[in-house]
Amino acid sequence: MFELASITRAAPQIILRDVVKSYGVARVIDHLDLSIAQGQKVALIGPSGSGKSTVLRLIKGLETYQHGSIEVDGAPVPARHSGWHWPGAKKMPVIHRVGMVFQQFNLFPHLTVQENITEAPFRVLQLSREEAQERAYEYLSLVGLGHKANAYPSQLSGGQQQRVAIARALAMRPKVMLFDEVTSALDPELVGEVLAVIRTIAHEQHMTMLLVTHEMKFAQDIADRVLFMEAGKIVADGSPRQILIDPDNERTRRFLNRVEQR
Ligand SMILES: Nc1ncnc2c1ncn2[C@@H]1O[C@H](COP(=O)(O)OP(=O)(O)OP(=O)(O)O)[C@@H](O)[C@H]1O
Numbered sequence: 021m022f023e024l025a026s027i028t029r030a031a032p033q034i035i036l037r038d039v040v041k042s043y044g045v046a047r048v049i050d051h052l053d054l055s056i057a058q059g060q061k062v063a064l065i066g067p068s069g070s071g072k073s074t075v076l077r078l079i080k081g082l083e084t085y086q087h088g089s090i091e092v093d094g095a096p097v098p099a100r101h102s103g104w105h106w107p108g109a110k111k112m113p114v115i116h117r118v119g120m121v122f123q124q125f126n127l128f129p130h131l132t133v134q135e136n137i138t139e140a141p142f143r144v145l146q147l148s149r150e151e152a153q154e155r156a157y158e159y160l161s162l163v164g165l166g167h168k169a170n171a172y173p174s175q176l177s178g179g180q181q182q183r184v185a186i187a188r189a190l191a192m193r194p195k196v197m198l199f200d201e202v203t204s205a206l207d208p209e210l211v212g213e214v215l216a217v218i219r220t221i222a223h224e225q226h227m228t229m230l231l232v233t234h235e236m237k238f239a240q241d242i243a244d245r246v247l248f249m250e251a252g253k254i255v256a257d258g259s260p261r262q263i264l265i266d267p268d269n270e271r272t273r274r275f276l277n278r279v280e281q282r
């Protein structure tokens with residue numbers, strides 16, 4: 021029994037096999053292979069336009085792709101699908117099992133903080149109103165905003181709005197959380213509070229996390245593994261020490277020097 025549990029834990033939760041994604045003639049993901057184990061915290065770094073956001077969007081099933089296969093949490097992410105209705109999906113579609121937080125918080129401006137969080141658990145997971153509200157409060161407390169449940173997004177700072185967006189994604193109890201440069205749109209003094217929340221989640225929750233970030237110290241601090249992407253390929257893959265502190269890859273070294281100088 022224990023053996024079985026450990027095998028299950030070790031199984032990859034995200035698998036991309038030989039994935040190609042093009043826009044017209046521009047190939048932006050170039051025969052990408054990637055396997056991420058359940059519970060792993062992975063930082064994805066690399067220059068602008070290298071395909072980092074596209075990888076996240078592919079994993080969540082927001083993009084079509086032309087070649088290869090993608091599997092998340094044991095379910096295929098089809099290369100083509102029509103919106104939210106995927107053919108033959110018996111379990112909850114991957115799109116709901118993967119939480120994603122973007123640079124722009126994308127909160128519904130006409131809904132309170134609490135309503136922003138209860139909407140999807142109520143409509144998609146079909147929790148009762150009370151259950152959804154309890155859950156919203158649980159995750160709002162986790163991000164330190166239990167007292168803002170009745171505020172509207174416009175009444176919150178950017179950092180607070182981003183923490184609400186994180187709580188909203190967590191309230192779906194996703195198996196995988198994707199973070200795409202979630203602090204890039206924030207004033208510098210608000211970055212720390214959002215990173216602190218993500219750090220807490222990384223340390224306390226067992227879910228798999230893939231984060232695109234330009235915050236190298238943060239990546240070093242929370243990631244078990246760092247991927248460096250360039251021109252649609254992963255060109256370096258290793259521990260934070262191997263990739264960020266002591267990179268043997270010349271391109272990685274040049275990129276880190278540029279980032280540090282900013
Ligand atoms: N909708 C689109 N149509 C055409 N090309 C696109 C589209 N979306 C992205 N691309 C191109 O795909 C490539 C990868 O983009 P992507 O957004 O994944 O890069 P990124 O690594 O996230 O960059 P950044 O660090 O600037 O966010 C870029 O060359 C981009 O111009």
Ligand SMILES: [Mg+2]
Nearest residue numbers: 072073074200
């Ligand atoms: Mg991007």
